[in-house]
Amino acid sequence: MYRFLLRPKWIAFHLLCLLGVVLMVNLSMWQLGRLGDRREFNSEVRERSSLETVNISELDLSDPPAVQWRSAGAIGTYDPSEQVLILNRSQNGVAGLNVVTPLILDDGRAILVNRGFIALSATPPSAPLGIVRVLGTVQISDQRTSGQATQASGEQREFFRLDIVRLEEQIDYELLPVALVAKASEPSEGPTIAPINPPELSQGPHMSYAIQWLIFSIAVIVGWVLAIRKSLASRALTPQSGLT
Numbered sequence: 001m002y003r004f005l006l007r008p009k010w011i012a013f014h015l016l017c018l019l020g021v022v023l024m025v026n027l028s029m030w031q032l033g034r035l036g037d038r039r040e041f042n043s044e045v046r047e048r049s050s051l052e053t054v055n056i057s058e059l060d061l062s063d064p065p066a067v068q069w070r071s072a073g074a075i076g077t078y079d080p081s082e083q084v085l086i087l088n089r090s091q092n093g094v095a096g097l098n099v100v101t102p103l104i105l106d107d108g109r110a111i112l113v114n115r116g117f118i119a120l121s122a123t124p125p126s127a128p129l130g131i132v133r134v135l136g137t138v139q140i141s142d143q144r145t146s147g148q149a150t151q152a153s154g155e156q157r158e159f160f161r162l163d164i165v166r167l168e169e170q171i172d173y174e175l176l177p178v179a180l181v182a183k184a185s186e187p188s189e190g191p192t193i194a195p196i197n198p199p200e201l202s203q204g205p206h207m208s209y210a211i212q213w214l215i216f217s218i219a220v221i222v223g224w225v226l227a228i229r230k231s232l233a234s235r236a237l238t239p240q241s242g243l244t
Contacts, residue, residue, distance in 0.1 A: 004235070005228065017224040021217045028213035035206035042201040045069045053135065056111060056180065064140045064177045073135045074111055074180055076103040078127035082171045085124060085158050091117045091197055099193060100162060100179070101127045102171055103134060110173035112164060114139070114181045116193040128187040136180040137198070141165065 004010060048069040056072045078101045086098040096119040102110040113134055118124060142161035155170045168175045181196050182189075 004231070013227070014224075017220050020220045024213045024217035024220070028210045028217070031206045031210035031213065035203060035210065038204055038206060041199075042203075045199060045201060049137070056138070056176065056178075057105070057107075059138070061177050067138050067178065068140050070138045071135070071183075072138050072180060073133065074103055074105065074113070075131065075133050076105045076110075077130065078103055078113075078132060079110070079173075080127045082173075083124070083127065084156070084167065086114070086162050087158055087160055089117060091194065094119050096120050096122070097124075098162070098196065099124050100167075102173055102175070103132065103180070104173065108173070109176060110171065111176040112162065112167065112179040114162065114179060114196060115185075115189060116182060116195050117197075118193050122192045125190040125193050128185060128189065130187070133186045134180060134182050135184045136182040139179045139181050140177075141179075 005014070048067075049071060051070060053071040053073055056074045059067050059070065059072060061067065080101060083099065083101040086100055089096050089098050096117055098117055099115045100112050101115055103113045104110050113136065115127065139162070141164045144161065144163075159166070162179055164175055164177060164179060183195055
């Protein structure tokens with residue numbers, strides 16, 4: 001009665017359904033893995049952000065990723081001659097760029113400060129003069145993402161990402177291995193520059209995507225069963241070949 005299920009067309013149908021189910025289940029598991037990574041990231045950001053604010057010189061910077069998202073302050077003077085722009089940024093639906101200026105510390109070293117976001121139509125504002133007190137969030141170098149353009153060699157004023165090692169090649173100071181994303185400063189910044197938005201700490205759509213892929217895989221199984229039942233019912237009336 002079921003021997004027709006072993007015919008080549010049916011075997012191909014079985015394999016297609018099996019492949020679809022395996023693929024969709026794996027996609028569901030992948031989304032659950034991404035959800036786990038997202039939850040771990042959110043927990044890390046919340047935990048480190050809740051720690052007391054310290055002077056950047058008091059942090060152990062031997063392992064930069066270990067202090068990322070910490071709140072820290074720095075006191076120094078900006079060197080606008082070494083200012084650079086980070087391109088292809090967006091904030092609140094507006095395209096623009098980030099303004100990064102080295103802040104020279106008392107010991108002669110410098111820390112790159114992401115002073116904030118400006119729209120493409122705006123002119124990068126001058127850095128505050130004199131002694132500046134900056135409060136911000138510790139960040140590590142941006143990593144090049146897939147498909148992102150390679151940064152040109154030589155001295156540049158525009159970059160695709162905040163790469164501390166790359167910037168140290170052209171800045172005449174010893175840079176700290178981390179940057180500071182400014183939340184506030186004294187003296188304050190001008191009105192054309194806005195603080196960088198903090199990372200969104202939502203769980204994203206990963207759980208709903210995982211459930212959707214599972215539903216799709218179940219639908220394939222149900223479709224496979226219905227196809228077999230329909231073929232059996234059809235054969236009970238009139239024996240046929242193929243998938244019917």
